Amino acid sequence: MTARERDVGTPRLSWWHAVLLGVLALAAALAAGHLVAGFISVNASPYLAVGNGAIDLTPTWLKDYAVRTFGVYDKIVLLGGMAVVLVLVSALAGLASRRRPLPGLTVIAVFGLVGVLAVAVRPDLDVVAVLAPLASLGIGVGVFAWLHRLGLARAGARDAEESTTEPSRRVVLLAGAGVALGAGVAGAGGQLLTRTKDAASSRAAIGRLVPAQRAPAIPADADFAKLGTPTFLTPNENFYRVDTALTVPQLRAEDWSLRLHGMVERELTVDYADIRDRPLVERTITMTCVSNEVGGEYVSTANFIGIDLGDLLREAGIQRGAEQVFSTSVDGYTAGSPVAAALDRDRGAMLAIGMNGEPLPLEHGFPARLVIPGLYGYVSATKWVTDLEITTWDARRPYWLERNWAREAPIKTQSRIDTPKGFDSVPAGTVRVAGIAWAQHTGIEKVEVRLDKGPWQEAELTREVNLDTWRMWWAELDVPAGSHQVVCRATDKSGHTQTDERMGTVPDGATGWHVITFTAA
Ligand SMILES: Nc1nc2c(c(=O)[nH]1)N[C@H]1C(S)=C(S)[C@@H](COP(=O)(O)O)O[C@H]1N2
Ligand SMILES: [Mo]
Numbered sequence: 168m169t170a171r172e173r174d175v176g177t178p179r180l181s182w183w184h185a186v187l188l189g190v191l192a193l194a195a196a197l198a199a200g201h202l203v204a205g206f207i208s209v210n211a212s213p214y215l216a217v218g219n220g221a222i223d224l225t226p227t228w229l230k231d232y233a234v235r236t237f238g239v240y241d242k243i244v245l246l247g248g249m250a251v252v253l254v255l256v257s258a259l260a261g262l263a264s265r266r267r268p269l270p271g272l273t274v275i276a277v278f279g280l281v282g283v284l285a286v287a288v289r290p291d292l293d294v295v296a297v298l299a300p301l302a303s304l305g306i307g308v309g310v311f312a313w314l315h316r317l318g319l320a321r322a323g324a325r326d327a328e329e330s331t332t333e334p335s336r337r338v339v340l341l342a343g344a345g346v347a348l349g350a351g352v353a354g355a356g357g358q359l360l361t362r363t364k365d366a367a368s369s370r371a372a373i374g375r376l377v378p379a380q381r382a383p384a385i386p387a388d389a390d391f392a393k394l395g396t397p398t399f400l401t402p403n404e405n406f407y408r409v410d411t412a413l414t415v416p417q418l419r420a421e422d423w424s425l426r427l428h429g430m431v432e433r434e435l436t437v438d439y440a441d442i443r444d445r446p447l448v449e450r451t452i453t454m455t456c457v458s459n460e461v462g463g464e465y466v467s468t469a470n471f472i473g474i475d476l477g478d479l480l481r482e483a484g485i486q487r488g489a490e491q492v493f494s495t496s497v498d499g500y501t502a503g504s505p506v507a508a509a510l511d512r513d514r515g516a517m518l519a520i521g522m523n524g525e526p527l528p529l530e531h532g533f534p535a536r537l538v539i540p541g542l543y544g545y546v547s548a549t550k551w552v553t554d555l556e557i558t559t560w561d562a563r564r565p566y567w568l569e570r571n572w573a574r575e576a577p578i579k580t581q582s583r584i585d586t587p588k589g590f591d592s593v594p595a596g597t598v599r600v601a602g603i604a605w606a607q608h609t610g611i612e613k614v615e616v617r618l619d620k621g622p623w624q625e626a627e628l629t630r631e632v633n634l635d636t637w638r639m640w641w642a643e644l645d646v647p648a649g650s651h652q653v654v655c656r657a658t659d660k661s662g663h664t665q666t667d668e669r670m671g672t673v674p675d676g677a678t679g680w681h682v683i684t685f686t687a688a
Contacts, residue, residue: 185264185265187261188271190258191314192308195307197213197214199302200306200357209361213285213303215413216285218242220284220288221249223411264315278303280304283300289499291416291497317339366419376447379447388630397468397603397639401467401469405467406528412500416498417529425535453605455607456543460672462584463583466581468636471519473518475515476516490506490559493556493562494549500566502537504516504539517537517539518535519536532551540635541578541635543675572673572674573674586601586602591683592686596645602655603638604655605636605638606663609659609661610631610634610659612657613626613657615655616654619652
């Protein structure tokens with residue numbers, strides 16, 4: 168007897184009941200996991216853990232494509248895409264289980280195991296964290312089996328006249344509604360719990376940070392914000408953000424410590440109070456991301472507050488032959504910075520705990536991060552940093568080096584036009600062009616602009632704040648009616664002028680001139 172023949176006459180679920188069954192079991196599973204994660208860490212929530220895992224496994228070309236296409240929404244797109252796939256597969260799993268529950272149970276169990284795996288490999292979570300995806304697995308399988316049994320029994324009763332022992336239609340509907348309601352309540356509960364357990368209240372309790380040694384005041388003529396450039400200091404909420412974290416790591420200052428080990432004379436472990444009680448320094452630094460395209464937004468400036476990183480390393484005593492400061496974040500992200508740059512007194516590398524007077528915002532690395540002026544962020548600015556290993560280049564391979572980015576990554580001299588914007592229409596005649604330029608740790612010497620194929624014309628620069636920060640510029644051009652292109656290029660204090668050769672961001676930062684097309688009427 169074939170399976171098909173055997174199935175003839177046995178009860179089966181209606182197709183819509185089967186679809187609903189799959190989706191309800193999925194919802195119950197995810198909600199249960201989220202609720203349990205609420206007691207442990209939001210990062211134990213299976214849905215988010217799988218998303219984070221997916222980010223780490225994504226090949227570089229796809230990641231670059233996602234960032235280019237979706238910008239800051241890339242992670243929302245990922246979560247949304249996962250939701251669509253999960254719902255579709257669960258619905259199909261339900262449909263495949265109209266007679267027997269095994270196909271659906273298998274799919275739910277596989278989902279659960281993927282969740283367990285994603286949580287188990289996270290370095291920032293304890294073993295107990297797998298309780299969250301295990302809860303998902305158990306609830307998902309249990310709900311699927313239970314609703315399936317009820318539904319089949321009901322279908323059987325419908326086929327074989329009414330019988331008093333089988334569940335009524337009403338009972339089946341109530342069971343489904345109960346599962347939906349329970350999932351909603353559990354999911355919301357998990358959300359509330361993670362909110363109260365997060366690091367925000369720890370940060371709020373710290374208050375403003377007052378450095379013993381303040382950065383020189385920013386002069387009023389340090390920007391041309393009135394002409395459309397950014398303000399000299401970037402407000403924390405506007406500071407660009409780039410990281411691999413799907414959800415911001417939640418680390419309380421009370422729980423944070425930093426271990427310094429490897430090729431050192433004495434291992435050190437410092438906690439938040441240790442750092443806070445030291446005389447804090449404040450330094451004005453412009454950070455840039457290597458993924459910044461020509462004309463891009465991944466550049467910002469802040470007054471960072473913290474201690475000198477070189478001082479901390481000297482306290483531990485760096486052994487001869489050390490090359491790399493291998494830093495690890497609480498979420499497992501790693502970066503490698505040159506020991507020489509970290510020790511260089513003149514460069515002023517920092518272990519920072521504050522930004523523009525406040526403790527670091529959670530997204531920017533609370534409780535502590537590295538900031539090394541002049542190097543792209545991925546080799547110098549580890550956020551949520553908890554471990555510094557002094558080592559050699561050969562001994563340890565940081566995250567982005569495994570993904571084709573360069574080991575040495577000094578920030579390239581660049582400039583950007585902020586006004587006019589691309590495809591603006593402006594009155595013909597005198598047109599004011601303004602923008603920014605940066606060459607951290609070298610300094611900007613001049614910026615030039617050119618209309619169409621005309622002569623280069625030197626722009627007016629703002630007062631220099633220090634060599635590690637951007638400078639704003641403006642120029643006036645005589646523009647006849649018509650469509651035009653304006654280009655800018657910067658020359659740094661080493662005498663290097665930006666090349667017009669266009670190179671992409673991989674492996675060590677984009678080159679080329681920023682070009683704006685606009686119309687004068
Ligand atoms: N833990 C962690 N730190 C990180 C990253 C990250 O993905 N994880 N990204 C780095 C990169 S590529 C940059 S450009 C800077 C950006 O810092 P910001 O988000 O505060 O601007 O952080 C660096 N530090
Ligand atoms: Mo970056």
